[in-house]
Amino acid sequence: xxxxxxxxxxxxxxxxxxxxxxxxxxxxxxxxxxxxxxxxxxxxxxxxxxxxxxxxxxxxxxxxxxxxxxxxxxxxxxxxxxxxxxxxxxxxxxxxxxxxxxxxxxxxxxxxxxxxxxxxxxxxxxxxxxxxxxxxxxxxxxxxxxxxx
Numbered sequence: 594x595x596x597x598x599x600x601x602x603x604x605x606x607x608x609x610x611x612x613x614x615x616x617x618x619x620x621x622x623x624x625x626x627x628x629x630x631x632x633x634x635x636x637x638x639x640x641x642x643x644x645x646x647x648x649x650x651x652x653x654x655x656x657x658x659x660x661x662x663x664x665x666x667x668x669x670x671x672x673x674x675x676x677x678x679x680x681x682x683x684x685x686x687x688x689x690x691x692x693x694x695x696x697x698x699x700x701x702x703x704x705x706x707x708x709x710x711x712x713x714x715x716x717x718x719x720x721x722x723x724x725x726x727x728x729x730x731x732x733x734x735x736x737x738x739x740x741x742x
Contacts, residue, residue, distance in 0.1 A: 624728070625728055626727060626728055626729070627725050627726065627727050627728060628645070628725070628726050628728065628731070629723045629724070629725050629726075630657065630723065630724040630726075631722065631723060631724075632665065632719060632722045632723055632724055633722070634657075634724075635657055635658065635659040635665055635724065636659060637659075638658065638659050638660075638661065638687075638700070639658070639684065640656045640657070640658040640682075640684040640689065641656060641657050641658070642654060642655070642656045642670060642681075643655055643656070643657070645728070645731045647732065647735060651735055651738050651739045651741075652738060653669070653731055653732070653734050653735055653737070653738050654669065654670035654671070654681060654738060655667060655668065655669050655670055655715050655726075655731065655734065656668060656670055656682065656689075656712075657717070657724060657726075658684070658689070658700055658703060660687075660699075660700035660701045660703060661687045661699075661700050661701055662700075662701045664701070665717065665719050665724055666700070666703040666704035666705075666717070667703075667704055667714075667715040667716070667717040667724075667726060668682075668689075668703050668704055668712035668713060668714055668715050669712065669713040669714075669715055669734040669737055670682055670712070671712075671713055671734070671737035671738065672691065672709065672710045672711055672712055672713055672737075673707075673708055673709060673710070673711075673713065674694070674709055674710045675691055675693035675694055675710055676713075676737040676738075678693040679738070679740070680692035680693040682698075682712055685697070687699060687700050687701075688700065689703060689712060691710055694710060696710045698711055698712060704717070713734060713737065715730060715731065715733075715734065716730040717730075
């Protein structure tokens, strides 16, 4: 009885090996090169915060807001000065406020002014009712969120 079970197990294992080797893995997941959001998501002027997780586990945070002048803008949830505190920004009316130092930034200046405590700009494109951000552009902000060093 034991040899029959062992023989059956060995035959089944051999069969699986033959079947698997006969069908090589030709289908591979293709990494996304861009992230798309519906433009209507931002019509109310409220900042929406998002996180992109890198292959090595770094969570890059950013926000998208439709400013009071009607332009959809994007920025990293960090700046050149306060990034190490990892506190980001919150919205108060028509301004984004640094949660570390309290400085206030009008929505109309987001993605235009950079350096200092200004939210670090993130490239974006709006077309055909969609806000499009390239993953490569998001990855440019990794330095603000990589605390493993």
